[in-house]
Amino acid sequence: MTHEQLRTSIDAWALGALPEAEARQVEAHLAECPECQADAQTAGAVAVGLAGSAPAQAPSPSVRATLMSAVAVRTRPSLAARTGWLVAAASLVLSGYLTWDGLRLRDQVATLSTRLAEAQALNAAAETRVTTLQHAAERGASAMAVLTAPDLAQIDLAGQPEAPDARARAFWSRERGMVFSASKLPPPPPGKTYQVWVVTADPVPISAGLIEPDSQGLVDVVFATPPDIPQPKAVAVTLEPAGGVPAPTGAKYLVGLV
Ligand SMILES: [Zn+2]
Incomplete structure (x- = not known):
């Protein structure tokens, strides 16, 4: 060629x-x-x-x-x-091929992102549950400590004219605190709260703490009361301004003599 x-x-x-x-x-x-x-x-x-x-x-x-x-x-x-x-x-x-593969990868990443968000939400919910259970366990341990105290005293409280059906019971230990439970306590009006008092020989009762009934009117709390208070004569619940007060001012809802 x-x-x-x-x-x-x-x-x-x-x-x-x-x-x-x-x-x-x-x-x-x-x-x-x-x-x-x-x-x-x-x-x-x-x-x-x-x-x-x-x-x-x-x-x-x-x-x-x-x-x-x-x-x-x-x-x-x-x-x-x-x-x-x-x-x-x-x-x-x-x-x-790479374009098709890229789209498929993008879908997979989107799916994984969604699953990650779901897992994170589940994790947050689980953490909240654990915290709730921890609080319940701590409260249970505190209540158990009070109820097994050698100096335990039981005080039954009766409903007063403001709430005649209400009932409550306090278990009090000078060393370990107070377990307080109540029933049929009406919901407090807006801006008001119930306050629990330990009445002693002193002129001013000692505040044990605030209580808030649930939707059924039930209360179940543990208070850490001061260990050096004088011998109580009575336990009472009054209706007070929200946040509580240093000395009782409102109507009595529950009273129990020691
Ligand atoms: Zn050539």
């Missing part, structure tokens, strides 16, 4: 469009003809440029290396233009 005949085939060769036998003839001539080598380089660059002009997403380095070695096995190293074209075509296929 002559130089003139071959020149017309170089473009087709660069695109990898020549039959195998003809391609070998072109390559044999290229090896010894600098002029055709220059043409082949130009044609190769155009072929690669054509393939590369399509938008292609760059594959990851590892994927690209795998592809390159696969392409290298199927093509001869001397066919730089053909190899470049094949890699560009493979990149197109890959970019489609």
Whole structure:
């Protein structure tokens, strides 16, 4: 095959469009003809440029290396233009896959984010439950300490005219405090609270603490009362301004003599 005949085939060769036998003839001539080598380089660059002009997403380095070695096995190293074209075509296929894979990954990330938020909410709820149980356990331990005190005294309180059905019972230990429970205590009016008093020989009763009946009118609390108070004569509950007062001012709701 002559130089003139071959020149017309170089473009087709660069695109990898020549039959195998003809391609070998072109390559044999290229090896010894600098002029055709220059043409082949130009044609190769155009072929690669054509393939590369399509938008292609760059594959990851590892994927690209795998592809390159696969392409290298199927093509001869001397066919730089053909190899470049094949890699560009493979990149197109890959970019489609990567786009689809990227969307799938985004969905997975969104799903995982939702599950994480759900897990965090569950965790917060569990922590709240643990805190509630801890408080209940601490209250139970305090109540147990009072109820097993050697100096335990029981005081029953009766409802007064303001709340004739109300009842209460106080277990008091000078050393360990007071367990106080009540029932049928009406809900306090807005801005008011119930306050429990220990009445002693002193002119001013000692405040044991504030109580708030639940929706059923029940109260179940443990107070830490001062350990050095004089011998009590009575326990009483009055209605006072919210936040409590240093000395009783309101109506008596419950009274029990020691
Ligand atoms: Zn030539």
